[in-house]
Amino acid sequence: MPGSQGVFGLPVLNAVKPIDIDMSMHQENRERLTKAFHSKDVPSNSIIFLKGGSESARYNTDREEFFRQESYFFWAFGANIPDVAGYIDIDTGESTLVVPYLPEVYEIWMGTRWSLQEYKMYYKVDAAIYDTQLADALIQKDPEVIYTLQGYNTDSKALLPSPKFPGDSTYRIDNGKLFPIVSHLRSIKTKKEVELIRNLNEVSSEAHLAVMAAASPGMRESEMEALFQHWTYAYGLCRYWAYIPICASGPNAAVLHYGHAGAPNSRIMEDGDLTVNDMGAERHCFASDITCSFPINGKFTEDQKFIYETVLKANNAVEKEMKPGVYWPDMHAMAYRIILTELKRGGVLTGDIEEMMNDNVASIFMPHGLGHLMGLDVHDVGGRPKGSKKDSRLGFQSVRLVDNLKEGMVLTCEPGCYFIDSLLESNQELLAKYADMNVLNRFRGFGGVRIEDNVLVTKDGIEVFTKVPRTVEDIERACAGQITSIADIKT
Amino acid sequence: MPGSQGVFGLPVLNAVKPIDIDMSMHQENRERLTKAFHSKDVPSNSIIFLKGGSESARYNTDREEFFRQESYFFWAFGANIPDVAGYIDIDTGESTLVVPYLPEVYEIWMGTRWSLQEYKMYYKVDAAIYDTQLADALIQKDPEVIYTLQGYNTDSKALLPSPKFPGDSTYRIDNGKLFPIVSHLRSIKTKKEVELIRNLNEVSSEAHLAVMAAASPGMRESEMEALFQHWTYAYGLCRYWAYIPICASGPNAAVLHYGHAGAPNSRIMEDGDLTVNDMGAERHCFASDITCSFPINGKFTEDQKFIYETVLKANNAVEKEMKPGVYWPDMHAMAYRIILTELKRGGVLTGDIEEMMNDNVASIFMPHGLGHLMGLDVHDVGGRPKGSKKDSRLGFQSVRLVDNLKEGMVLTCEPGCYFIDSLLESNQELLAKYADMNVLNRFRGFGGVRIEDNVLVTKDGIEVFTKVPRTVEDIERACAGQITSIADIKT
Ligand SMILES: [Mn+2]
Numbered sequence: 001m002p003g004s005q006g007v008f009g010l011p012v013l014n015a016v017k018p019i020d021i022d023m024s025m026h027q028e029n030r031e032r033l034t035k036a037f038h039s040k041d042v043p044s045n046s047i048i049f050l051k052g053g054s055e056s057a058r059y060n061t062d063r064e065e066f067f068r069q070e071s072y073f074f075w076a077f078g079a080n081i082p083d084v085a086g087y088i089d090i091d092t093g094e095s096t097l098v099v100p101y102l103p104e105v106y107e108i109w110m111g112t113r114w115s116l117q118e119y120k121m122y123y124k125v126d127a128a129i130y131d132t133q134l135a136d137a138l139i140q141k142d143p144e145v146i147y148t149l150q151g152y153n154t155d156s157k158a159l160l161p162s163p164k165f166p167g168d169s170t171y172r173i174d175n176g177k178l179f180p181i182v183s184h185l186r187s188i189k190t191k192k193e194v195e196l197i198r199n200l201n202e203v204s205s206e207a208h209l210a211v212m213a214a215a216s217p218g219m220r221e222s223e224m225e226a227l228f229q230h231w232t233y234a235y236g237l238c239r240y241w242a243y244i245p246i247c248a249s250g251p252n253a254a255v256l257h258y259g260h261a262g263a264p265n266s267r268i269m270e271d272g273d274l275t276v277n278d279m280g281a282e283r284h285c286f287a288s289d290i291t292c293s294f295p296i297n298g299k300f301t302e303d304q305k306f307i308y309e310t311v312l313k314a315n316n317a318v319e320k321e322m323k324p325g326v327y328w329p330d331m332h333a334m335a336y337r338i339i340l341t342e343l344k345r346g347g348v349l350t351g352d353i354e355e356m357m358n359d360n361v362a363s364i365f366m367p368h369g370l371g372h373l374m375g376l377d378v379h380d381v382g383g384r385p386k387g388s389k390k391d392s393r394l395g396f397q398s399v400r401l402v403d404n405l406k407e408g409m410v411l412t413c414e415p416g417c418y419f420i421d422s423l424l425e426s427n428q429e430l431l432a433k434y435a436d437m438n439v440l441n442r443f444r445g446f447g448g449v450r451i452e453d454n455v456l457v458t459k460d461g462i463e464v465f466t467k468v469p470r471t472v473e474d475i476e477r478a479c480a481g482q483i484t485s486i487a488d489i490k491t
Numbered sequence: 492m493p494g495s496q497g498v499f500g501l502p503v504l505n506a507v508k509p510i511d512i513d514m515s516m517h518q519e520n521r522e523r524l525t526k527a528f529h530s531k532d533v534p535s536n537s538i539i540f541l542k543g544g545s546e547s548a549r550y551n552t553d554r555e556e557f558f559r560q561e562s563y564f565f566w567a568f569g570a571n572i573p574d575v576a577g578y579i580d581i582d583t584g585e586s587t588l589v590v591p592y593l594p595e596v597y598e599i600w601m602g603t604r605w606s607l608q609e610y611k612m613y614y615k616v617d618a619a620i621y622d623t624q625l626a627d628a629l630i631q632k633d634p635e636v637i638y639t640l641q642g643y644n645t646d647s648k649a650l651l652p653s654p655k656f657p658g659d660s661t662y663r664i665d666n667g668k669l670f671p672i673v674s675h676l677r678s679i680k681t682k683k684e685v686e687l688i689r690n691l692n693e694v695s696s697e698a699h700l701a702v703m704a705a706a707s708p709g710m711r712e713s714e715m716e717a718l719f720q721h722w723t724y725a726y727g728l729c730r731y732w733a734y735i736p737i738c739a740s741g742p743n744a745a746v747l748h749y750g751h752a753g754a755p756n757s758r759i760m761e762d763g764d765l766t767v768n769d770m771g772a773e774r775h776c777f778a779s780d781i782t783c784s785f786p787i788n789g790k791f792t793e794d795q796k797f798i799y800e801t802v803l804k805a806n807n808a809v810e811k812e813m814k815p816g817v818y819w820p821d822m823h824a825m826a827y828r829i830i831l832t833e834l835k836r837g838g839v840l841t842g843d844i845e846e847m848m849n850d851n852v853a854s855i856f857m858p859h860g861l862g863h864l865m866g867l868d869v870h871d872v873g874g875r876p877k878g879s880k881k882d883s884r885l886g887f888q889s890v891r892l893v894d895n896l897k898e899g900m901v902l903t904c905e906p907g908c909y910f911i912d913s914l915l916e917s918n919q920e921l922l923a924k925y926a927d928m929n930v931l932n933r934f935r936g937f938g939g940v941r942i943e944d945n946v947l948v949t950k951d952g953i954e955v956f957t958k959v960p961r962t963v964e965d966i967e968r969a970c971a972g973q974i975t976s977i978a979d980i981k982t
């Protein structure tokens with residue numbers, strides 16, 4: 001309903017409504033997991049045991065942080081509440097949710113205590129028990145093997161340690177088999193997961209559209225962040241960010257992970273700035289991860305248009321090629337080739353394309369990876385399966401999916417082109433050989449451009465979830481407030 | 492500028508502008524700290540060493556959380572950036588900020604690296620060094636004693652452990668003296684701190700006013716949270732919450748700490764609900780903590796007015812009494828007495844006031860404490876000095892300031908009155924004796940009321956920082972959109 005009035009006079013573009021959460025999504029994931037174990041060599045009467053996270057506070061104070069569930073546990077059980085665990089009988093697929101036994105005083109401070117029956121119904125599990133009953137339940141079950149989760153995240157290199165539980169030392173524990181299996185299953189999204197991710201992407205897309213219409217010189221970068229969050233929470237039920245928002249204007253757009261506490265989206269934007277807004281809301285623990293680049297005054301300069309369309313060409317070309325079987329690092333290389341070709345066409349570079357590819361010249365302008373799997377984590381798991389190749393070259397080392405595309409994968413496609421002082425300086429020799437320094441120097445302080453879509457790999461191609469203005473024409477219309485619904489976007 | 496248009500058509504009430512941060516506030520705190528040590532038995536050539544916090548990520552992923560500095564360190568150095576430390580020469584007061592030596596690759600991903608001179612100027616310290624220089628700097632200084640911070644938070648009971656630093660085992664460390672001294676100093680606010688807290692309170696007050704005007708039946712509680720955050724961030728430069736927001740409508744208003752992940756402000760509000768909005772933004776790590784209670788349809792019923800004015804009487808009476816020398820738990824008791832008196836006047840209670848005080852009947856209706864110190868932590872430190880009395884009675888046990896009021900203290904005054912099913916049930920015997928159960932039962936499911944101001948103890952009374960509608964008349968005008976500036980509030 002474009003033009004109608006929402007909270008406090010804020011125009012409601014939002015034709016997009018957040019869909020209801022279907023908890024059977026997690027039931028299905030548990031079934032997939034059990035099935036995957038059936039094809040392995042697993043003794044009968046064995047269980048898979050998973051444990052969720054706990055609340056944390058700021059340092060030693062009583063100021064609690066927002067609780068957010070650990071993603072592997074959430075994938076299987078869908079419960080975004082602290083101190084829960086769960087297990088699955090591999091023979092029968094029967095699932096049990098283990099919930100904390102809460103004291104009566106909980107009702108004064110925290111809220112109603114659910115009955116076990118209520119937990120069971122809401123989370124669609126076969127049984128719910130209190131944590132105080134877990135030790136006995138396991139003794140009674142006497143499982144042959146308990147499969148627990150332990151493994152290293154391939155992006156952070158950090159360990160998720162095998163959980164502790166009552167009597168854990170008395171059982172035969174296998175903490176190795178589960179991790180790669182769930183990581184792989186998480187990398188292939190189900191129909192229900194896809195529905196949620198698609199809807200969330202539309203919510204986040206609409207918020208980006210609202211930001212484009214609202215942003216203007218003289219505002220602080222953080223006002224865009226504030227509006228985006230308001231939109232996705234008030235209209236999209238997204239309380240959390242999928243990641244720390246990047247609202248980078250002018251020269252800040254050349255800082256890839258701008259927006260953190262040390263560089264907190266605090267610049268006042270100026271006429272003539274190009275802005276890179278990399279923001280995505282989170283819902284039911286699923287991420288969105290969208291980047292829009294646009295001129296803050298609503299009109300591209302010739303140079304801005306040139307760099308923007310360079311990146312857009314890379315984005316379009318990659319998305320056209322994407323389908324099952326395509327090796328993702330090859331797409332990264334293709335994006336590099338296109339960026340080199342366009343920068344040469346525009347007179348920034350002068351060298352031979354193949355020579356520049358050999359010397360990895362494109363990485364000076366795009367030192368990050370082309371994209372990453374996305375799901376319950378914004379940099380989702382499963383992207384570097386065992387045996388996948390390492391590539392230490394700048395840019396290539398940050399390609400977080402080192403595998404062939406598979407049907408059901410959801411990933412970002414996010415080429416960029418930046419003029420990063422420190423890289424331009426440390427690569428002077430290479431640039432002297434391949435660039436027209438007079439032209440290149442015109443772009444010092446320009447910032448950069450990133451165009452990031454979230455896409456689903458389908459049977460024979462992709463579906464692009466992200467619905468934001470992408471052509472120069474559409475962006476200028478959006479900045480002028482002439483696009484009032486994501487359904488109006490032509491591209 | 493009431494009526495003018497801000498971000499995306501959102502009306503800008505905000506006459507309140509966020510003030511500039513004066514970093515000399517922390518310089519002054521360091522001077523206060525050094526001075527406090529001079530009056531103690533401290534060997535010459537000793538230093539105070541403090542260490543800030545580090546960034547953290549979600550579980551084992553690379554998804555970073557917003558960084559927020561540890562409050563003790565921040566109080567002394569004002570630097571909201573990760574991995575910094577600092578030390579102060581007690582003899583000279585000379586302060587040194589220790590910053591991480593960042594690799595060149597930082598410039599690609601995170602932003603410009605400051606020079607030591609830039610750190611020194613911005614944070615108004617006497618010197619800045621890299622962490623890689625710390626070991627040598629300490630060897631050269633060869634301090635007699637290094638005073639480090641270690642102690643238990645009196646609210647969470649959690650330990651802040653003495654920090655590790657290069658060569659720490661080779662020095663004489665005193666980790667006991669510092670904690671109570673800084674905790675006490677933090678409890679007395681300086682003029683500069685007061686200016687910031689006052690301004691922040693006005694920003695949060697204005698956001699509450701905007702929420703009152705915007706809220707209506709059919710909205711979700713979370714829309715109020717989203718609007719409040721948008722307001723305080725876009726117009727007040729507050730990126731973080733001081734605590735998890737409580738937007739509790741209808742029966743939820745009887746849950747004191749509603750709003751967490753297990754009860755996440757998700758109810759759709761109904762005509763006839765009373766709403767308890769306990770929300771406060773944080774700026775430069777300082778907290779605000781304000782609660783407004785109002786009817787979501789904009790008009791109080793007789794019963795709502797009765798309970799609301801009961802709490803307002805307690806709030807007004809306590810604030811009238813507050814001044815240096817007043818023992819805060821006595822104010823808690825006074826609030827209880829007023830609540831009992833009013834509930835008796837309204838026919839809910841029938842017993843003798845003194846007998847009901849002896850039986851702690853008021854705690855059934857207000858099981859929380861009357862207020863707490865507020866500053867860099869929302870439940871600020873210093874409220875239970877060594878030797879302060881313990882009182883295990885319901886309500887009294889939650890009074891977080893067990894001391895006389897002192898000039899410069901900032902605290903909340905937050906009486907409430909709730910109808911909490913679990914307490915009404917577990918106190919049936921007492922209520923059979925003292926209450927008219929027919930009248931009391933009328934209030935089952937009513938929810939509750941809390942009125943929370945933030946106040947400064949002055950030389951001979953208090954200054955109330957919070958500027959929100961408080962009388963029934965003003966609240967109804969605010970809900971009708973008839974108050975467009977906090978300057979228009981009569982009370
Ligand atoms: Mn991304």
Ligand SMILES: [Mn+2]
Nearest residue numbers: 780903905943
């Ligand atoms: Mn409070």
